[in-house]
Amino acid sequence: MKKIDRKDFLKIGGGAIVGGLSGYVFSGAPFLGMQWLIEWTQDQYVPAGGKEEYLKTICEACREKCEMSIRMIGDRAVKIETSNSGCPFSQNALQLLYHPERIDAPLKRVGRKGTVKFSAFEKVSWDEALGAVSKNMNKLIGEKRGHLIAGISKHDNLASALLDRLVKACGSTAAYYEPSLNSLSQAALGGSVEYDFNNADCILSFGARLLEGWGVPCSMNKAFIEWKKKGTRLIQADAVRTRTASLADQWLPIKPGTELILAMGIANRLSKRGRAAGGAEWMAVVEKYAPDKVAALTGLSVKQIEEVAETFSRARNPVAVAGRGGKGVSSSSAEFLAVHALNTMAGSQAAVLKKGQWLGEPVLSANAAASIKESKKLAGLDDFIKNGNFEIIIINEADPVYKSAYGAELAEKMDRAFVVSITPLLNDTAMYADYMFPSLTFLENDTSAGRAPLKPYLKSAHAGDCLISLAQKVDGVKASFPWASYVDLIKTSGASVGAGGVNYNARVLIDQLALIEKNLKPSDEFPLSMIPVELTFVGDGDGMAFPYALKTIDQKTFSQGKLCVEINRKTAGQHGVSEGERIDIASSWGEIGSVRTHLTDTVAPDTIAIPLGFGHMAYTKYAKNKGVNPKGIMAHDIDPLTGTANWWHTRVKIS
């Protein structure tokens, strides 16, 4: 045997290496490795499988109570399959249900107020959080200062009724609602109007964007099919050619903010036909609005007004609709009254005033009874923010800091007060909360019909349950909350009943008309009118937290972080503004900056249409810092009956 020299060693090594490589290649490992590499670098994600099921439930988000079918894969809800709704609630529900920024446990503030960082909060147990909140409330009640406890609710529902009751039982009258169609018409008319759109044959809408989120979207969509079938006439008065205005049979392109005057003009024509409503004092005001005056103020022709009045009075079952806007509604109380007067004059069967009656009056403890006398009853939310006083405030799903024209002032007051927020997502208002309670989506809460289809998300609980358990810990309140749980309450709650007559307040009407006429006068300082428009799903801001809703935003409104306002072409020419230019808008209330212009003739001359819903400071990373929130510069005049800022029509200038 020869000695193995260097050359031989190389041969052995070479043989081994080549052999090893061939073995590796022939085993197929490189190809599998390549495939693995491709999958790994692409982060290929395959959703887990499971048994497919369809769960039936009822959407309790509104009165319509839509039946829902939820497609489940194992324990995951993957799709809401229901065709009877056109409402963003139900379609968005999964996005909220599985939102990555959903609050998963009660949170206590440890950081500075007004920050959006989650690090400003720490998780606590329900007992601890409820205990801390009730301790603060008990202290106030014990000092007979229960009137400094306030509550703000979003929806007009049972959970809000619970908050009303809790606040009242503590000895305060400060239970308010965010302005909505319901809350505004209740404040103005003393009850909410139930419209029977399916059976009406002529609908006269005063700026109510009926098909753009107004009222209950799913029933509006159902009604729309009925109108198409029956040939119901839809007449829309608006300053912007909105979708509803385009789908309407007739569009009355009025000057921005003159809906009330148009209503007066039509009432005037109806009165000529011997119809009357609202009493002598009211009718005296109506008499002043002859068609030529109305025509001059609204920008319509006398003929148009007379024709509309004619159509309206001829109709068998006409209905006039108040409540300008889509999801975010803002109309003056006078407008609600005037439009309701039209219905009465025309003898409409399709608009019935109903009064909600959820729960009875609570039992007041001695302390509460003493402090409730101290409590100042204000007309509505904005009135309360401006003139009210509070030390503890409970926010039930609402976001007044973002949505109210007085949001900044509320934030300032909240900075000094003890704030409790019940919400599934950290919104602009919750930025100031001391305690946050995670609430549920309708998919997770039990209903009168049965158990919820899905288990509650982590440590969330329904707002109603949250308020009931809180009430159990507050002194002298327990007696008013005999229910074991929210479901227990649902089973015993009452229904709405018919309301009495409406108080047609002519004084308010005269004031409002004067204000509008003043606003209409061309002013050198603020030559333009600004009115809000809303986008599908974004609405007045609630949709911004959901990525799939963001995908529906159209190019000419918001794209790549730039918010566009719509300006009439001719007007833009007069003001030297070109397409896509960056402008600032100023009103007497303030200034917002950096919006782009989009020139389009769908907007009335001398008008800027600004989208609502943008410019959140918080409300998840999807909504945060996108565009601007115009509420701050919108008109702040507080309506005497509804107590909310009538922000619809604002005089502005481009700066």
Add this chain to the structure above:
Amino acid sequence: MGELIKRAIDTIKAEFNSYSTGVKIALGVMFFLTAGFVIFGIQILFWGLGYTDMSNLYPFGQWIIGDLGLVSLGGGAFTTGFALYIFRNDKLEPIINSTVLIGFLCYLFTFIFLVFDIGQPLRAWFGYTYPNWGEHLMPTSMLTEVIWCLTLYFMILCVEIVPVALKHKVLDAIPALHYVGHYLHRIMWILAAAGTFLSFFHQGSLGGGMWDIMYGKAVWFRAHHIYFFVVIIGATAGGTAFMTLCAYLAGKVMKKEVVPAETFHSIAKISGILFVAFFIARLVDVVLMATRWVPLFDRSYISLQGGLYGLWLLVLEFLLLAVVIVMLLPKKNREQEKRFLIGIIAGVAAITTDKLITVLNGSSVPNFPWRDYIWYWPTIQEWFIMLGGLSVMAMIYMWCAKYLPLFPHAEKHAHHEGKSQAVAE
């Protein structure tokens, strides 16, 4: 180890210091761009194309322009090779090595840009394994055709570049390699012919076919057989101008006559004639577009020329073409150095503009009547990858010009004239 690094640094220092100030500055800029190329290249490959300004509305951007430009300018390699080996225009002999190298680099970087441009670089090989051959082996997807033709022609260029590399004094000393190089050189005409054939196809496919088969788009659709050849002529014209320009610049930088003047004049003449052909072809193309193809969409040609990249680019292209023809065609013009230079620069610019029109204007045209023209401005990532790639190309070319017998003419002269030239080098 430390010693080794020190020696390497010293070598690089010495190398860097051997250049003149102007070249040093240029090298610095190119190194900077290359660094950006590497950094942003990693970003794009690992985190995706989201960092570019391309979008769903504007799917093709700067890198596609780069691909188109590089391929058509690199097309000078086949034109020159064809003229030299098939037509036996021996005046072109001194420039051919440089031409082959540029062609090689252009194609190499076309691949590199393509890899950046596709969303799934790891799946790039799908083009070979699942090609979209249509019926009768006529590729329905021009990109399939392009991938195959480019690959094959790139292989040919690799073979063509081997003899040049083998001429390096170290390699040439090995007898075996010397013979390989020699015989490869002898069969070069076969490669030139095959290259011409392949190049014809992919020039037409990438520059023309790729666009005109998109029959849904008014701005791109036209009769295949016309535009296909328009682009080929463009590539032959622009390519020759680019080859000339590169060699000219190399000469200026190296401060010596790398290519005899008569070579320049000969190739400029070829280029000039081809540019006349291209001018006519392009004119026919535009007229046909305006009168025949665009009206089939119920649109007008002029309405497609709006936006940021509209009519002015088209006008610019024809102006540049006119400049080339005036400067290169008459003998007295092209034999004057300044006019010759203006001519070839305008030629390269004209072809680049042609590609800009194809991509920039083509993508920015709105698809719906209510949409506006789209605005595209490449992001910093796109710029660095594009310019960084080009600087790498330039640096490789510089290195080759210095160490490989890229310009045999200059070497010969160096032997004749003695040491002074070598020092300048």
Add this chain to the structure above:
Amino acid sequence: MAIDLDLCTGCGDCALACAQENNMPVFEDDSDLPKRVQFLDLMKVSNDRDAAYPDVEVCYIPKMCQQCEGNDPKNPKPPCVSVCPVVATDVGDDGIVSQIWSRCIGCRYCQASCPYEARAFNWWKPRYEGDFKKSLNPDVSVASRGTVVKCQFCSHIWKRERDRAVAGGELDINAVTYTPACVAACPTRAMVFGDLDDPGSELSRLLSREKKRTFRLIHTIDEMKEKDEKKWKAMMQAKNYPNPKVYYLTSKAWIKEMMKFK
């Protein structure tokens, strides 16, 4: 598919249902319109190009992949299919243009060739943060970054329904019907889905009944057929047309007018 724009209120439920059903990727910013991925785009269209206030109108046009077939229905040639270098997109026997992202190399050639902007590219890595992953539909594969995706008329629902039908004893799988997510979600029944090849289907009957109201997106060649059949034939020979399978219905002249370039 047919979409009746007279009935469409632009509520957007179709877009939302589509996103939920098809596991639409969530990017950092989904309001970044040019780069977001969506199959169904709600296009806001107004006639303010041709009219001035107050004669303007607006409407929302839901636009998904139009499932083109080219001039010859027997040999369908959508503009996007022929250009794909790796056969990642194909026309199925049912006429639906499919796109298999796991084959796609991301060259975006199909996107450039689509005249309806129906295709979307995953510019970023799709992120389903936190529990968003839980709402993913296992029937639709989640595409990865750098691939093109598109609407396939929810063909996975057809497969689902086919399984159900076969389990229920139905043997002729061609008789299986299904409803895409967008159509199922439409609250006003503005969208109608059915078999265009079957003259008895609801869709075919609707289209033959409503010929006057029918149009196709920016597909003005249809008008030529009515006006001048000879010229139409010549044009069809001169060039391939996308010939989409999505029909729109409207009684408003301005919408049809807006389909033309001026």
Add this chain to the structure above:
Amino acid sequence: MKRTVLLIGIPFIVALYFTFVISQKACDRVMANHPEKPIDFNHQSHLLTYFPDNGLSKDDCGACHDYYDNGRFKGLPTVGDCTSCHDPNGPVTGAPASTPRRKPFLSGYKDTDKPWGSHARQPDLVYFSHKVVMTATFEDGRKKQRCSNCHGDKAGSTNTAMLKGKMLMGQCEDCHTALHISNKCAVCHD
């Protein structure tokens, strides 16, 4: 020369063998071809001795490998499916050979448990319907497909060893081509 061949050849073969085996093991592991099999299930004995006594043919794989109501394939049976025959209160010994006896180890599980993993997994990104494939028939009523065509002779197996490895797309396509079924991408992929 011979020495050189040996010097190169022997290490070549040894290295080839070892890397081949190691790489293949690694591949198997990556592809999860060794799922947990706590029971050495004997298909053959079940099908041959037990099925005929209960009026089932030995091709009735569906007796255990069943479908959901919506037509999706359940895959491997659950413990509940097993105990529906192997009565939890039944005798462990002493019963006639054809009667399923109680299997004590099953009592450690819940009825819905599936403690055993599967060799055959449906690949990601593919929508394959067992139901449709298994119900398809020729015009004369013969079934187009049998379980064994893809799964091998599972019915004849006496242990839980893997019979067939990963199925490649080509195999699906071959069958589709042979049976004149469309091979378009969207037939299986979404």
